[in-house]
Each structure stands twice: as C-alpha cells, then as structure tokens.
Amino acid sequence: MTSFALVGFGFRARTLLRVAAGLPGLTCVGAVVRSPRELPVPAFASLAEVAADFVVTAVPRAANPAVIEEAVARGLPVLAETPPAPDVAGLRALWAAAGDSVQVAEQYLLMPAHAARLAAVRSGIIGTPTQVQVSSTQQYHAVSLMRGFLGAGFGPATVRASRTTAPLVDPLDRGGWTGQAEPVAATTTIATIDFGDGKSGLYDFTDNQTRNQLRFRRLLVRGTHGELRDDEIVHLAGPEAIAVSPIRRRQSGHDLDLNGFDTETFTLGRDVLHRNPFPGRRWNDDEIATATILTRMADWVRGAGPAPYPLAEAAQDQLIALAIERAADRDETVTTTGEAWG
Structure with missing residues (x-):
C-alpha cells in the first residue's frame, strides 16, 4: 500500500481524494490544513505530523513553492498541483531548492x-x-x-x-x-x-x-x-x-x-x-488522467516506474505561459532564456 497526504483541501484536493478512493494500493492518510474543520480524512496542523510515502500539494499558486520546499526539506517526495510557482523568480528559486524531488500533476497529456x-x-x-x-x-x-x-x-x-x-x-x-x-x-x-x-x-x-x-x-x-x-x-x-x-x-x-x-x-x-x-470506474476524462498521474507517482516513489511529470517540464511550461501573459500585457515580443532546469 502506498500512502500520500494532501496539503490543502479545496476543489482540486477533493477531486484527488475522490479518485484515489477508487485506486487499489493507494491510500490518503489525511490533509494538512491551516484551520481546524471537518474533513473526510484526518486533519494535520503541519507537515511535521505527516507520515506518508509522498505529499500532494493543492494550495493557491502563491503558497505552492513554500509548501513544496518544506516537504522536500523533510524528505517527502512531492506531487505538486499546477503551476509549481507563480512567477519566473519563484520557478528559479524552487528549482534550486527542490529540483528532481518534485513531480507536477500536469494531467492534460494523460486525458x-x-x-x-x-x-x-x-x-x-x-x-x-x-x-x-x-x-x-x-x-x-x-x-x-x-x-x-x-x-x-x-x-x-x-x-x-x-x-x-x-x-x-x-x-x-x-x-x-x-x-x-x-x-x-x-x-x-x-x-x-x-x-x-x-x-x-x-x-x-x-x-x-x-x-x-x-x-x-x-x-x-x-x-x-x-x-x-x-x-x-x-x-x-x-x-x-x-x-x-x-x-x-x-x-x-x-x-x-x-x-x-x-x-x-x-x-x-x-x-x-x-x-x-x-475500466468499470465510470470516470470522466479528467478523473482518468488524475488517476493515471496518481498511479504513476505511486510507482515512481516505489522505484517501480519513470517520473510522471518532472518539475523541469512543468517549470518550462509555466515559463512560456508567463511569457504569453507578459507579451499580451505589454504588447511586446518576449523571448525566454535557457534556465537551470533545462
């Protein structure tokens, strides 16, 4: 049995929990939340209380890098919700701190x-x-x-x-x-x-x-x-x-x-x-993709499969996405540079 803990419990975390419940060999041990509330799983006040094979971050993008870095510092592999960081500086700092310890739940190619x-x-x-x-x-x-x-x-x-x-x-x-x-x-x-x-x-x-x-x-x-x-x-x-x-x-x-x-x-x-x-789960396409990346993450942390979507790939996606927004905001041509994760 491979275990994981959620960090955050909003819309995306609920989807992850619902899908994980249909996957044999994978169990959610609980969720780290900032304020006490009634949850369908045990609640933790901090990552220090978590004992799991990996954590899934499902928090606002501004909070994501700090949560990822803390988990990595505690030796916990991370599956991070998208995007891994809100800006270029955040992507660079996150890569320097976390690097290959992080996978990202980019599910679109898995639909x-x-x-x-x-x-x-x-x-x-x-x-x-x-x-x-x-x-x-x-x-x-x-x-x-x-x-x-x-x-x-x-x-x-x-x-x-x-x-x-x-x-x-x-x-x-x-x-x-x-x-x-x-x-x-x-x-x-x-x-x-x-x-x-x-x-x-x-x-x-x-x-x-x-x-x-x-x-x-x-x-x-x-x-x-x-x-x-x-x-x-x-x-x-x-x-x-x-x-x-x-x-x-x-x-x-x-x-x-x-x-x-x-x-x-x-x-x-x-x-x-x-x-x-x-087959037989009656899942929609997003649920199938979510189940696939959770399964691949579980295999990866056990050393039984390849990395599902490394931070380097997600960081490059976000780098170009930020360039699109900047080019549109400023009405100018933007060229990205080579980064450390490449």
Whole structure:
C-alpha cells in the first residue's frame, strides 16, 4: 500500500481524494490544513505530523513553492498541483531548492482523447510534427500540450501575443450552471510561440473556455506529411493517395449497450491508440488522467516506474505561459532564456 497526504483541501484536493478512493494500493492518510474543520480524512496542523510515502500539494499558486520546499526539506517526495510557482523568480528559486524531488500533476497529456492523439502523432502518420494550435485550456496546460506533441525541449522560445474583449454568455463555471443569460465581457488571448528548429505553437484562449461549452475545444497538429484536427487526420496513404482517417472513441452505455456508461478505447483504423486503464470506474476524462498521474507517482516513489511529470517540464511550461501573459500585457515580443532546469 502506498500512502500520500494532501496539503490543502479545496476543489482540486477533493477531486484527488475522490479518485484515489477508487485506486487499489493507494491510500490518503489525511490533509494538512491551516484551520481546524471537518474533513473526510484526518486533519494535520503541519507537515511535521505527516507520515506518508509522498505529499500532494493543492494550495493557491502563491503558497505552492513554500509548501513544496518544506516537504522536500523533510524528505517527502512531492506531487505538486499546477503551476509549481507563480512567477519566473519563484520557478528559479524552487528549482534550486527542490529540483528532481518534485513531480507536477500536469494531467492534460494523460486525458484519454489527448493521449490517443499523441499516440497517433507519435506513430508517424503525419510525419514530423511542426506546429500545434490549442484553443481549449489556459496557460501552462496549453503549453504542455504544445511541447508534448512537438517534442519541444528547453531552448529559448519567442512569444508574440495580443488580447481582445467581446461579449459572451457564460452558462457554466466550476460550480455548474450559472443561470447567466446575458453576455458579459470576455477576454481572448491569442499568441504565437516560436520554439525554434521549425517548431511553433498557436495559443487561443477565451476567459473560462475550459468550462464554457459555448466555445469549441480545438487541437490542430501540423506535420510534414499531414495534420491532425481534433479527431480526424489527413495524411499520405501511399503514392499519389491522400486519405482522411478518423479517430474513433468507443463509449459504452449508449442505446442497447448495457455494459454501463464508460470509456473503453480510442482507435485509428485497426490500431488501438488508447485503452482506458481504469475500466468499470465510470470516470470522466479528467478523473482518468488524475488517476493515471496518481498511479504513476505511486510507482515512481516505489522505484517501480519513470517520473510522471518532472518539475523541469512543468517549470518550462509555466515559463512560456508567463511569457504569453507578459507579451499580451505589454504588447511586446518576449523571448525566454535557457534556465537551470533545462
């Protein structure tokens, strides 16, 4: 049995606890909280009271670095919620203090649909990927998708960005249906990122787009021999032959399929790109991704698997995300520099 403790107990911590409860071999021993309150797990006043195989930080971004550093100083491996630090100075200080002792719960590349798309791209069907366009999620999450699909490393990146504001109805947020019927001002940030070596990204995000279902989520991966657009791939099938191949999601529970509602597989023709590693749980895509990173963290601390998402990768994601915000705020081109974690 591998044990972990939560630090903080907000929205994300509740999700982590709910998912962990469905994972055999993993148990939450409690949560470190600043003020006494009724929790579904034992409460600790400080990290000094924690005895666990690792800790998961789920605190506001401004508080995250100090919590991570204290845990590392106490010899506790850390799975940190995103982002690991709120600014560049914080990223540098955190890397100097914690380094390879920290993993980050960056889950987007582990979501079933993205994992299937990544497998398709890595199969070589579109050749060498050269550009990724993301319009679905914000900041470091979007950068993680770009870097993951491109295989972009830690070199300098040049960012140009702009913002516009327009009215938009916002019917859903983290709490569910808002009851809102009238448009409110929503800001869209559009940025281009030049990763070097012919690799680039396009970032397009509107306020609350992650949850606002009035905006499509879009992912485009362009390669030397074709491109992936969401769940469809155009590619060379042979000499003088261009084909369009769909990625199919097998979702049980529809119509007369009585197996219950669940994600089963993603396929491309005869090839299985992704198989749900947690069948029967009836989890949504975010829960599947969260379960995957918790499982991989447990394997890593036992020495039974590779690092799930090292701090170096998450720090680079956040570095570029901060450059996007700065470029948009100041209407200037921003180029990141090589950092110690690269």
